[in-house]
Amino acid sequence: xxxxxxxxxxxxxxxxxxxxxxxxxxxxxxxxxxxxxxxxxxxxxxxxxxxxxxxxxxxxxxxxxxxxxxxxxx
Numbered sequence: 001x002x003x004x005x006x007x008x009x010x011x012x013x014x015x016x017x018x019x020x021x022x023x024x025x026x027x028x029x030x031x032x033x034x035x036x037x038x039x040x041x042x043x044x045x046x047x048x049x050x051x052x053x054x055x056x057x058x059x060x061x062x063x064x065x066x067x068x069x070x071x072x073x074x
Contacts, residue, residue: 007051014058021065037061 018030025033035045037057042048049057 004051007055011051011055011058014055014062017062018058021062033061034058 015030018025022030031046031049031054034054034057035041035049037060038045038049038053040046040049040053
């Protein structure tokens with residue numbers, strides 16, 4: 001399996017996780033949020049977003065969610 005294929009599989013898994021913690025986000029909103037988190041805030045941000053950038057952004061959003069949950073429990 002190539003690195004690109006592995007990254008895509010990890011991104012899909014992260015999208016599934018994001019969908020479970022943010023069920024109110026439509027897929028387009030999720031992709032726009034990934035682009036914004038990756039710093040791609042221009043009009044073509046989602047279009048230009050690379051899979052590795054999207055994966056890093058998804059991991060950032062998932063970590064932020066986990067950190068918020070941990071602070072609520074603490």
